[in-house]
Amino acid sequence: MIVEHLSLKDFRNYAEAELALGAGPNVLVGRNGQGKTNLAEAIAYLATLGSHRVSADAPLVREGQDAAFVRARLRHGVRTVTLELQINKQGANKARIGGTSVRPGELPRYAQVVLFAPEDLQIVRGNPSERRKFADQLLIQRTPRMAAVLSDYDRTLKQRTTLLKSARARGMKASALPTLDVWDDKLVALGSEIIDARVKMAEDLQAPLARAYEGVAGADHRPELSWTLSIHGADPEEGDDAEGEAEGPTAAQFRAALAQRRSAEFERGLSLVGPHRDDLLLRVRGLPVKGYASHGESWSMSLALRLAASDLLRRESQGGDPILILDDVFAELDADRRARLAGVVADYEQVVVTAAVAGDVPEPLRGSAIRIDHGRVLGPLVDDPPAETADATHPADRGGDDG
Structure with missing residues (x-):
């Protein structure tokens, strides 16, 4: 299973965004606070009906707006399906699959995502x-x-x-x-x-x-x-x-x-x-x-x-591997765990990695890199900025609305 295209409107710090992704590793690069995590969060929400950062939906809606919209085209082998979600600041959310209105609870039948993030340490x-x-x-x-x-x-x-x-x-x-x-x-x-x-x-x-x-x-x-x-x-x-x-x-x-x-x-x-x-x-x-x-x-x-969760879903799913998202994880790990984690997940159908510095991403996951800046998807990355440039803006608290 892969996400071929993601569209956002009024989601977090994005007025609008269009993101094309491919099979294998995809790297979203940008300084902290630019919106990398928001893209990962939007994909994962379709599968889990919740955020890994907040317990309520209101923070997902851009300031001054009443609703956020997430649209994703997923490919399962040779088949594609389009999922759409309207996240309301107040009231029940709405969803569509292939243009047909459904309950939001139907979306996880078509989207399977496992997201790794620094917040996962709080699980234990x-x-x-x-x-x-x-x-x-x-x-x-x-x-x-x-x-x-x-x-x-x-x-x-x-x-x-x-x-x-x-x-x-x-x-x-x-x-x-x-x-x-x-x-x-x-x-x-x-x-x-x-x-x-x-x-x-x-x-x-x-x-x-x-x-x-x-x-x-x-x-x-x-x-x-x-x-x-x-x-x-x-x-x-x-x-x-x-x-x-x-x-x-x-x-x-x-x-x-x-x-x-x-x-x-x-x-x-x-x-x-x-x-x-x-x-x-x-x-x-x-x-x-x-x-x-x-x-x-x-x-x-x-x-x-x-x-273990991704392995379980992989074994039980008829729609292919779950989509793996590694959100700013490598900056938190030592070199040995970086290499081991990358080795374990590298053979999944699609892996989406976010990083402040592309060089933090282990070699097996260094796929096509896309620059993210101030709530904008700028396209393929040519040269990674010097490490000190990214680190200079690295906040102690990465849990803000525009992460």
Whole structure:
């Protein structure tokens, strides 16, 4: 699978942009803050229905505009398909496939993208929400209908939590709020499906993760991943990873856990059980990565997770390899990991690399280079600027809207 052409209108810092890409490696070169990452973000959004930098859609829309537009022509072997997405600052987004209106949740059926970025370090070092986001975006790519399940769960969770907060403010007891049972039923039905899908995905990722970790680290540190579940008594959101023993169908365990935490939920006005409280536990050498792994081991794990995800999608897809995007990754890695990562991904159908300096990109990925400057795609790069020119404008915080 490759992106042949990308068109943007009012997306981030782009009033308009047209970007032609080819098979194999493609390098987008420009100083930080010019818009390289925004191009990568737009491609990835079509596959994951989310940004790797922000949790809301509003920042994706250019200042002063109400909506942003992303259009991409993808090629699957000899077939092509055009995906279009309207990202609204307020209200629901709209999508079209081949000119026909569809739900945005249909887009991941046609676009598979794995994006590597410096922010990936937060998957292993950050809060549980970072690991849930990684897992759920991969869930959507493997099974696009899970986008609707996750969205319905979020809406149900908000309604249920609002009810609990209202009951807490009014000093009500559980027996005086029978409508909560209705929301419990919805929460259990949707949440159980998410939990089961996440657990199955972790099992499927284990072997690819081990291969990928050794590929980028050059050593086998026994990487492992498993879910810590709130329906088993843990609460990773509050630093409690201790789980009790549980048997039986997930839905039955979920319902029993809700009954057990009912009083606490009323006291705090929060929904304390469900996939929104779970965490993906990552280990190397038998120890949790968070808190025990070295900086190098943390980077190896974050890279291995993305590589494992791309390997899984590659094996399951009938539409060819997923598109790989390496967004400013090489500037963060030592020479050994740069070379190892490049060697692992070089044979994918299409790799899109962003870099402040073209010389940072390892030889196997030095394909056609395109200059990006102030929200403009300027065309093929002839000569890379001196390193000091690019470095002089390298901000400490690269997470701005016009990255």
